[in-house]
Amino acid sequence: MKPVSSMSPVTHGQTIQALAVAARLCVARGVQFTELRRRLLETLWVAHEPLGAYEALRRLEGSWGRTLKPTTVYRALDFLLEQGLAVRIESRNAYVPCAHPDQPHTSVFFVCDQCRVTIEVDDSEVGRLLKCDATALGFDVRRRVLELQGTCAHCLAMR
Amino acid sequence: MKPVSSMSPVTHGQTIQALAVAARLCVARGVQFTELRRRLLETLWVAHEPLGAYEALRRLEGSWGRTLKPTTVYRALDFLLEQGLAVRIESRNAYVPCAHPDQPHTSVFFVCDQCRVTIEVDDSEVGRLLKCDATALGFDVRRRVLELQGTCAHCLAMR
DNA sequence: ATCAGGATGTTATAACATTGCTTTTAGCGT
DNA sequence: ACGCTAAAAGCAATGTTATAACATCCTGAT
Numbered sequence: 001m002k003p004v005s006s007m008s009p010v011t012h013g014q015t016i017q018a019l020a021v022a023a024r025l026c027v028a029r030g031v032q033f034t035e036l037r038r039r040l041l042e043t044l045w046v047a048h049e050p051l052g053a054y055e056a057l058r059r060l061e062g063s064w065g066r067t068l069k070p071t072t073v074y075r076a077l078d079f080l081l082e083q084g085l086a087v088r089i090e091s092r093n094a095y096v097p098c099a100h101p102d103q104p105h106t107s108v109f110f111v112c113d114q115c116r117v118t119i120e121v122d123d124s125e126v127g128r129l130l131k132c133d134a135t136a137l138g139f140d141v142r143r144r145v146l147e148l149q150g151t152c153a154h155c156l157a158m159r
Numbered sequence: 160m161k162p163v164s165s166m167s168p169v170t171h172g173q174t175i176q177a178l179a180v181a182a183r184l185c186v187a188r189g190v191q192f193t194e195l196r197r198r199l200l201e202t203l204w205v206a207h208e209p210l211g212a213y214e215a216l217r218r219l220e221g222s223w224g225r226t227l228k229p230t231t232v233y234r235a236l237d238f239l240l241e242q243g244l245a246v247r248i249e250s251r252n253a254y255v256p257c258a259h260p261d262q263p264h265t266s267v268f269f270v271c272d273q274c275r276v277t278i279e280v281d282d283s284e285v286g287r288l289l290k291c292d293a294t295a296l297g298f299d300v301r302r303r304v305l306e307l308q309g310t311c312a313h314c315l316a317m318r
Numbered sequence: 319a320t321c322a323g324g325a326t327g328t329t330a331t332a333a334c335a336t337t338g339c340t341t342t343t344a345g346c347g348t
Numbered sequence: 349a350c351g352c353t354a355a356a357a358g359c360a361a362t363g364t365t366a367t368a369a370c371a372t373c374c375t376g377a378t
Binding site: 031032034036037068069071072075076079093 | 324325326327328329334
């Protein structure tokens, strides 16, 4: 197991870097990293917790100084998801940015119920086991949703 | 890994039995297995796919011959979830019945994108690994959401 | 300049879920 | 049987999340 991205201590520099990586990736793939998409991804990075689509919309409106419609944001989110630049946390109806849009891995998300900090861990052994299970069932897996809800170390210490 | 409940071939007998188990369990726990709750659980068992709350509502209205409000159904669903009689599939906003409401286990759900059949598998080894990861993070896990989306063997064979 | 495709704008609505409050019902002691 | 209490269910309104359907704009290739 190796932690790959803790949402909590994301510095300004990391955000800048992540946006640069995303920009390069989009160029390489021949897809457009438009201002809307860039600003949305930035919004996700700056937030230190998973954002719902409407919350992202509000923040984006605030920082951009213009009004947006839900559809616009959902389309941009879909783009980020497709490109692996963000991930949807199903159990929260929310979205987090992804630090490694390229290489596929087995992401497990630990989401704190209290502070909502979201820690992404890559556990390839879990991935292997799930693949075995899938094979045994003859099931072709397209997407994995691995989310653990509970209390993070920090919040546990607070009590 | 052992498959613990395939939604697909659920016989009438199995439904009856599951309801009986649920009833006994509720008595043992001193909670009420009311007609609403029983009928809702039956609806979930009879459906061979995860049901959304509103879909369950419609089917329940149909089989019961009365109208229901969303609140009513959500409350009954909450009860079933609390008692472990049903599980929520987060990536579908939908609910499936659970065959073993008592003993805790590591449920992994394989959900077919095409026919929506949902296969529950118990992989304790995955559970163990995730527990390790959690320990390493100092994270206290309350709930696990392990869902794999893709295509089931049956649908693969159809193509 | 024109056209094609991707991106975005606009409006409406579907799908999912909760809040607050009232009424009914079940279980319990007397 | 009676009345009490708490759980369950009814009800209306509203909040939240997500998509459909269609129009327009922008950009790059010919």
